[in-house]
Ligand code: CO
């Protein structure tokens with residue numbers, strides 16, 4: 001599991017450029033699924049099992065894309081200016097390294113730096129070591145992601161892109177472990193979540209599920225200085241009551257709480273003031289889909305050093321497998 005997570009998090013896959021992540025996932029799961037297809041936007045839509053008399057068609061979605069940057073222009077000296085692909089905060093950019101699809105690395109800096117002030121996103125440029133526009137290897141439209149090496153910290157793991165390769169890992173492990181389910185489970189590895197839940201929107205339309213579950217990270221607020229203290233490391237997977245895109249369907253959440261109790265694992269009820277996940281898009285598909293999220297508390301979300309707790313991840317897999325194995329009442 002550790003090796004797979006390292007591979008998943010290391011893969012390059014900003015929104016709209018998920019093919020390397022998709023190839024890796026497909027290679028990993030192709031013997032464990034009954035069918036798959038890749039849709040026009042690039043979503044990997046799989047099927048595991050068939051719908052029995054008491055079963056449902058369930059879509060389980062984890063997004064493959066990661067936040068990134070895109071070059072807006074390269075100046076005459078060879079500095080590449082950037083804009084955001086997804087929820088990149090200017091605060092988290094300063095002095096970080098980024099890497100482009102061809103392996104070119106660069107350092108992020110900003111012009112007009114005033115002491116004590118965070119530069120606006122349009123002030124940031126990437127220095128790839130080029131000495132002119134002509135010799136700069138990156139050009140307008142090239143996407144980049146953070147450099148953030150995978151680190152095994154014992155009980156915890158740190159890397160770029162735990163958001164949402166950890167969701168991809170949970171889906172992969174659950175689909176490998178799932179046996180004898182009454183449900184038709186559509187594991188979807190979605191694209192373009194970070195730019196507005198776009199892949200989940202089109203994939204949910206074609207899957208036409210009766211229940212939607214997203215797998216994603218959520219904000220772990222157990223570090224110093226945070227006012228809300230409702231989610232912490234080591235207290236089990238989180239079940240979504242609310243975020244900016246979704247109110248978790250109450251009867252579905254009750255079914256998830258029951259599954260956690262049957263599996264003998266702890267869980268946390270998650271309330272977020274904002275943000276969103278694929279479940280928000282799934283819930284508004286066609287005439288509406290009861291939806292919720294199994295999330296993993298993550299520290300330092302949308303930085304190059306996102307951190308998760310190993311026991312939370314293992315229990316999220318257990319919760320999902322238990323939920324998908326039994327009839328839902
Ligand atoms: Co995110």
Ligand code: ZN
Pocket residue numbers: 063163164193216217
């Ligand atoms: Zn995410």
